[in-house]
Every structure is written in C-alpha cells, then in structure tokens.
Amino acid sequence: xxxxxxxxxxxxxLDVSGYHIPASSYVVAKVDDVLNRDDAAGLDExxxxxxxxxxxxxIAGDDKDNGEFFxxxxxxxxxxxxxxxxxxx
Numbered sequence: 478x479x480x481x482x483x484x485x486x487x488x489x490x491l492d493v494s495g496y497h498i499p500a501s502s503y504v505v506a507k508v509d510d511v512l513n514r515d516d517a518a519g520l521d522e523x524x525x526x527x528x529x530x531x532x533x534x535x536i537a538g539d540d541k542d543n544g545e546f547f548x549x550x551x552x553x554x555x556x557x558x559x560x561x562x563x564x565x566x
Contacts, residue, residue: 484529500551500555504527504529504556505559507523507526508523508527508556508562508563512564520557520561522531523556524553525531533548536551
C-alpha cells in the first residue's frame with residue numbers, strides 16, 4: 478500500500494476550539510469508536526460513519542482534482558489501513 482496517504486494524514490491538522498487535531502488521530506479514533514460499538518462492522522460502514530469533510534476542505538478546497546486525490550488517498554486508503562489495523566488488535 479502506498480505510504481502517501483499516511484504521510485498526508487500525519488501532517489494534516491484541523492483546528493477545533495483552539496485544539497489541533499491530526500487527521501490520522503481523528504480517523505484512528507473514529508474507526509476504534511465504531512469497532513468498539515460493533516466489532517462486526519464492515520469497512521463500508523466505518524467509512525460512512527466518518528465525517529472527513531473538514532479535512533477534505535483543507536486539502537482540496539473547491540478544486541476537483543485535489544478532491545479526487547483526497548477521496549482516493551485519505552478517505553479510502555488511509556481509512557482502510559486504520560480499519561484493518563484495528564481489526565488485528
């Protein structure tokens with residue numbers, strides 16, 4: 478798997494109430510939350526439960542190509558990586 482989505486997620490932060498929230502921490506925490514509630518949840522269910530719009534806006538803005546890049550890297554590959562890693566624990 479390409480390491481680029483992981484590298485991007487580690488350096489992407491969202492400011493919420495004065496706190497910097499790394500995208501990687503957000504994704505891992507949300508994946509863990511879903512799997513703690515339902516350990517049989519599938520990857521599609523986990524993806525649907527994540528709100529990545531603020532992170533997508535930071536990376537892509539209104540640019541279509543950047544949005545597609547975000548969707549295929551962070552929203553797809555990194556979430557899948559976090560999901561499969563969490564399932565192994």
